[in-house]
Amino acid sequence: MFRRPREDARALVRFTFDGAPLEAREGDSVAAALLAAGVTACRTTPVSGAPRTPYCMMGVCFDCLVVVDGVGNRQACLVPVRDGMAVESQRGKRELGA
Amino acid sequence: MATADVVVIGGGLHGCSAALHLARAGASVVVLEKDHVARHASGVNAGGVRRLGRDFAEVPLSVASLELWNRIEELVDDPCGFERVGQVKVAEDEAALQSMRERSETLRRSGFTHEEVIGRDELREWLPAVAPHCVGGVVCRDDGAALPFRTTLAFRRKAESLGVRFHEGICAQAFERSGGAWRVWSPHGTFEGGALVNAAGAWAGEIARQLGEPVPMAATALMLMITAPVAPFVKPVVGVQGRPLSFKQYANGTIMIGGGQRGRADLATNRTSLDYARLAFNARTAADLFPRLRHAQIVRAWAGIEGMMPDGIPVIGPSCTQERAWHAFGFSAHGFQLGPIVGSIIADLVTRGATGLPITPFSIARFTPGAA
């Protein structure tokens, strides 16, 4: 559970997560945006289906893997959020696009 | 000084297999391994259990070896991860398919029916995700893949349970035959045995040279890579005619991609280095065959050190220059499936002087000008 500062001068960004509309700020990583929006799990593991969220926020833990605009296995903490981005949770072993 | 009936040089699959079969035949065996068991090619290869596409000389051995693979748990108390998922070699055009038909026919005339040619539709039953341009292929239904490190370790443990002694970190450097016995010298001790087996992989050429029968073997680093887990879409092991490829998806969803591309190997330091431009070749081939693979992520690439013979087939059989010495090396990137049977052949040669399988094409004599 996280909250944003009262004042944030950065531009508003609108994106979706699993289809649901969310707001973020320009300069947020997708991971930061998801955490700030109260998302509890951004993926489930391929081994046991356990829920995971970002753990290290620096690109080494790979727990923040999400699907960004149809491309899977993206580290959410390394992807800057953009207006209109469609982010989806990565469930288990990902399907490869045809 | 440690003594045994047989001293085996090399703790890879062929060394461990020879040791196991020799122990089963009642011999006392010592295995000398310069690093640790399965450290090199044996532990890191693609694990193909394959009769498909073999050199004709290897076919009888390979067919016999599969019978052992089918009873592998009985043999070594471990299933070794062997999956009989089939092996498919894809033909990308009619010319490839035609050469497959001709080969299959040649094999059939010699009594081998394991390679079945299939057309467009049946190819897609085996490989639903294969690219549209592929016209057919050849399949060996009962081939498959296993886990190389685990397999080699299983052979080792079974051999140990039968009394074989393994010495790791022991680099055999000099060999002397005197008084009807072999003396093998290493910096950490000397070992004596009635018989010597050279199963030293990429380092076996040096031993052959010391025994007076040099061979033109090249030590090579063969590269492989593996992806992150993806949802299952390929069951059999896949190859393709005309371009080297070895492609296998495991139960956990990861995909191993390899195929004959060389990195660089340093025999003195065990170090291998990868060549990405060449690895790219394998990536292109795999993506050409399975377009959806383009989005899969490679998480690791590596290379094992292997011994390659110029004619692509191994050296198996007695030494031509020394008494009571035998060779089993130079498997040229396709020795894994032969592991179980070659050990049995070596045990037969050492204990009875003969084997029922045709090994003449593998004689070391073929590299000695004017030899018998």
Next chain:
Amino acid sequence: MSPGLRDEYDVAVIGAGPAGLAAASLCARAKLSTVLFDEQAAPGGQIYRGITQSPLADRSILGADYWAGEKIAREFFASGVQYVPRATVWSVTAEREIGVSTGGGSRLLQAKHVIIATGALERPFPIPGWTLPGVMTAGAAQTLLKSSGIVPDGRTVLAGSGPLLWLLAWQLLNAGATLDAILDTTSRESRARARTHLPSFLISPYLLKGLKLLRSVRKRVRVVSDVTQLEAKGDARVQSVAYATAAQGAPVGMPVDNLLLHQGVVPNVNLALSIGIEHRWDEEQLCFVPVLSPSGATSVPGIYIAGDGGGIAGAQAAAWRGVMSASDIVRAVNPEAARRAAKAARTTLEHFARGRKFLDAYYRPAPQFRVPAGDTLACRCEEVTARQVIETVALGCPGPNQMKSFLRCGMGPCQGRLCGLTVTELIARERGVSPQEVGYYRLRPPVKPITVAELAELPKDDAAVKAVVRI
């Protein structure tokens, strides 16, 4: 694909933290063609994360030490380095061929010298439940604050040991967060053993700042000392943390929404090890560190390691270690500038070295937090438990590499970054030998995943077509 990338550079720097920025600046100012690759969208690495784009208008939240990074970034931008953000270096060979992924495509290029400045990462903290949503590293919380101004909400507990834990607590409090407790795992034994290094700590740059910070935090947050056990509990996310102290053996629980873990940082060794750079186990810092010359030269000619990747020495030291490595390289073109830079660096580094031994000893992570037991996950990616690792040792696996045929430990996407030290120490403990003898995962490129498509699109090599082997 970055169109402006050349095929060859004099110097390639990897990492835009203080070491990388300082090293690249010096090389570029000496007119060497210099490129710097970094994964993030903006410079600063971890310690100065967000330094050029932090939304926090109030500078007192993060403190003066953080904002000191601004000067380094400014000098970097003025120096003429070709800066490539959002670039992932997935391979470096001993011959200094670099494989880099940028803009969705990969390419290979060559450098005469390489400076690896990929810094450190948090030491793994394998407690039961550490993979539950709601549990993250202190560094992660700090990054959220720096880059996005975000603070934890609800019941928040910090657990662990080390200066960064206190720094984060101070910063979060400054930003208006409420912290329910700090569960301090610093052990009595460590505190006692650290006393021999106390004299040098007393004259170190860390003393006054450290004490001031500690005092400020302790006034505002409940601190539980001598914590000997920790467990994160919950179903779909963390709901409580259970802890026991040396004084009170029975665990007590407290409800929690955010559990922030930290027990020090360790060098990020993956790229260096994949090149074959020699490393050794450091018993004081309890991690593998590269074997380096005073200027950061590694066992591979032409390749340097600067900053915390060479052993933990802190942010201020990092910039000067970058200068040391760069001055080695610059000496060939401008010996006078190199000599001056190296001299200044050596003096400053001596200053910042004072007191580190004390910090290392005082905050030495306790063994039960480095070596898990039972069903606690050792490997997060592949969900391998401590018990499974121990059982595999009993089967005859002497080290982490032999284990790979039985367990997928270390074979997940993080490539051992979050389990390597844990597994090495687990095996060492089980076998009764040193971590040096057990060794570490044999790491190979790509050190970060790349797609089949990216690899396939590397420029074609005619020699490759001919070099094929029949299988």
